[in-house]
Amino acid sequence: MLSGFYLHYQPIFYLHDLSRVLGYEALPRHPAGWSPHDLLREARRVGAIPVWELRVLERAVEEVLLRTSETLFLNLTPEAFTDTAFAVRVRRAVEGKGVSPTRVCVEVSEQSLYTPEEFGRALEEWVGLGFYVALDDFGTKGSNLDIVLSVKLDFVKLDRVLVGGISRDRQKQRLLTGLVEALSGNGVYPILEGVEDEDDMKWLAGKGWDVGVQGFALARPGSLPCRLERS
Template identity: 30%
Template sequence: MPPSIAFNEHQLTSVFQPIYAVAQGELAGYEGLLRASAAPGRMIRINALIAGLNDAEIVSLDRTARTLHLRTFASVDPGTKTLFLNLHPVAALAEAGSAKAMRGRVGYFGLQPSRICFEILEGACADEGLLVDAVAACREMGFAVAMDDFGVERSNFDRVAALRPDYVKLDRTVLANAMGDAKARRVLPSLIDILHAAGSRVVVEGIEDSAGALIAIESGADYLQGFYFAPPSAQLHDDELTGRILRELLRMRGPSPAIMARLPGPPPAARRTSPTGDSLVSYREPPFETVE
């Protein structure tokens, strides 16, 4: 049984979803995600659990979730990958004065701050200026910082400019819009270019199929996350086949010029056929129209 923690008559457990680096064509880290049940076998949405909580309760839940993720991850830690942990802006403000305690909590579970990235959630907080200070305190302790769900609520260009995150994670709706609308598809590379110019690496979330993965790769995404590669699980997914699938997608379409410049060795050949490519028939949709 995976570790669990009780909170407000609910039982909380951790699951982890892998995040893949495009340039390396391999696993880069995991996002810790929370699962809650009101009774055995009766799962509830985390948003439903959060709804109605006051600020003090949000801070308590946030801290509880991070502790649970750290404890669970430490029990299966491969020793090299980054762990992405959600951090509600309200909790970030509350933790701003205790960044050393956060570092101590990470160290207690045998992890180094350099392997932890705090994802600032898209919700509002009482003072965006104090949020900037809170993020600076995290960085001083050696943690990386990401902005989650860009394109939703307060996760926007204003917050990017203020926080200067190491990573920006595009909300799944951004990719969904690009897949469903030609204009939005043409805009996606420009959006990623702007975020790169701001100094952030870009994670595209919500990769559900190879078409979405190809759009993200062609648009210049640095990292990919979604059910196409692996669903969230209590066990850490690190399947060599998944890496082969990603590398074959890179060969099929080729990454953006910016990504190609960072690839070691010669650039991958576009649309090269291979035995791995033959094995991907079940993963591929009908011929995909290349973005002009």
């Protein structure tokens, strides 16, 4: 069942210049209509992790890194992220295609359970191999500020719960402003996920932040090239 998967890509734009793409996030799809979570669950059920994740990476490298000049953002499970041998295999696979690991950013979800020590060790291994690392879904559940402040992340993707409706919510505005300023001041590049409302987009554009933005108000996932939805 996993063999029928294909990839869609959602671009991440620079807020201060929406004509520029920071990178593309790879999102697995399946003809049967399975979501990425369904595919991941099936891969875990049949014991195909992290082999399946390596197949996703190899296809994304061919479809993105060999065709564009942008960065590839790739979601990893905790099993893959904390597996040193897998990190080495990923580097070999990327370099085997003639591509530098510096064009790949691995994303790991905040919803996964890590101690700061465990996360820090894995992050050092990936960074040492030349990859970028992003913490995804920040703002869900407990918001692991201890991890964010104790390690040197390249990107933090702020979850849609912090962004949706921000143009009408003063509390969210204060919270997001504080988080963006704190992350930027700590040398982390923020990416705002789930930008789906035009009014929210206008509010964000008015802030003048140097951040990435991603969401349906900008472009929906699709095959490359992804079209910017806004005029």
